[in-house]
Amino acid sequence: xxxxxxxxxxxxxxxxxxxxxxxxxxxxxxxxxxxxxxxxxxxxxxxxxxxxxxxxxxxxxxxxxxxxxxxxxxxxxxxxxxxxxxxxxxxxxxxxxxxxxxxxxxxxxxxxxxxxxxxxxxxxxxxxxxxxxxxxxxxxxxxxxxxxxxxxxxxxxxxxxxxxxxxxxxxxxxxxxxxxxxxxxxxxxxxxxxxxxxxxxxxxxxxxxxxxxxxxxxxxxxxxxxxxxxxxxxxxxxxxxxxxxxxxxxxxxxxxxxxxxxxx
Numbered sequence: 001x002x003x004x005x006x007x008x009x010x011x012x013x014x015x016x017x018x019x020x021x022x023x024x025x026x027x028x029x030x031x032x033x034x035x036x037x038x039x040x041x042x043x044x045x046x047x048x049x050x051x052x053x054x055x056x057x058x059x060x061x062x063x064x065x066x067x068x069x070x071x072x073x074x075x076x077x078x079x080x081x082x083x084x085x086x087x088x089x090x091x092x093x094x095x096x097x098x099x100x101x102x103x104x105x106x107x108x109x110x111x112x113x114x115x116x117x118x119x120x121x122x123x124x125x126x127x128x129x130x131x132x133x134x135x136x137x138x139x140x141x142x143x144x145x146x147x148x149x150x151x152x153x154x155x156x157x158x159x160x161x162x163x164x165x166x167x168x169x170x171x172x173x174x175x176x177x178x179x180x181x182x183x184x185x186x187x188x189x190x191x192x193x194x195x196x197x198x199x200x201x202x203x204x205x206x207x208x209x210x211x212x213x214x215x216x217x218x219x220x221x222x223x224x225x226x227x228x229x230x231x232x233x234x235x236x237x238x239x240x241x242x243x244x245x246x247x248x249x250x251x252x253x254x255x256x257x258x259x260x261x262x263x264x
Contacts, residue, residue, distance in 0.1 A: 011158040015151065022147050022208065032138055033213035043224050044095045045132040050218035056125055057115045058242055060096040062226035065234055067091065069100055072237040076244035077109035098124035111244035139214035148207050155199050163192040 048056050061078060064070040069084040069091070080103050083089065090097045102121045103110055115121060133139070167188040222228065230238065 011154055014154045018147055018151050018154075022210075025147065026211065029138075029211065029213050033217060036214070036217045039136060041136075041218065041221075042132050044093070045129060046218040046221050047224050048129050049215050050221070053125065053129060054116055056095055056129075057099060057112060057121075058238065059224035059227055060093075060099040061112050061241065062224065062230055062234075062238060063091060063093070063096045064100055065238065066226055066229055070103060072234075072241050073109065074237070074240075076111050076113075076237070076240035076242075078103060078112060078241055079109040080104055094128050095125055098128075112238070112241040113244045136214065145210040148204075148210075151203055151207060152200050155203055156196050159195040159199060160192050163188045163195065166191060 044056050044059060047059050061070065061072075065072065069081055069089065070078050071081050072078050080100070084100065084104070090100055098121050099115070102115070102118050105120070167184050227235070227238075
């Protein structure tokens with residue numbers, strides 16, 4: 001009983017300490033975020049951080065469209081312009097350059113919505129985003145929460161210790177042969193799971209998440225300059241290419257719409 005009380009007190013004392021550490025880190029994150037105005041954040045990196053990496057392709061297409069290197073047809077298909085075909089002209093930025101190289105490699109019209117299938121483009125885009133993350137080392141690991149991991153590990157080890165003490169507390173287990181030890185080990189694992197799973201689930205639900213202040217800052221930034229510079233007609237064409245779907249997908253969408261009560 002004394003050992004149990006010591007273990008319980010240790011586990012209970014660990015969580016206030018971890019809470020204080022979380023608060024200290026949150027204060028440090030807030031102080032670091034206050035200086036983000038002085039950081040040179042690439043517009044494509046900001047788009048990927050504020051939204052998702054696939055959104056970078058839309059901004060790259062807008063830049064190529066403004067530069068006259070691609071055109072978007074009324075059906076949403078992108079294609080390389082004569083100017084881009086006749087010369088080796090390429091943007092200076094690696095993301096639109098990767099998109100232009102993909103369109104040249106395709107050799108046929110291609111919708112923006114199918115860009116995620118192009119492994120060559122996604123590799124170059126992801127490599128660029130990783131390099132940009134390294135320029136802001138504090139924020140490259142902003143979504144990782146080692147303090148939460150320590151809290152979950154404390155619960156797991158504490159429940160494991162209790163289950164071992166409950167099952168193997170009696171000395172007879174160690175003198176009755178292999179069979180009782182195997183049965184005891186199985187019972188110990190079951191008891192551990194019954195205690196650890198709900199406690200860790202509850203801790204995961206209640207533990208405060210680390211605030212992604214870098215993403216929040218990027219969401220407050222203006223839209224990508226190329227997208228803001230598009231005319232209304234060009235923006236409509238870009239939207240059409242971004243949401244393009246083939247005949248089969250459109251038919252499935254209509255079928256799903258009817259199945260969910262959208263039709264009479």
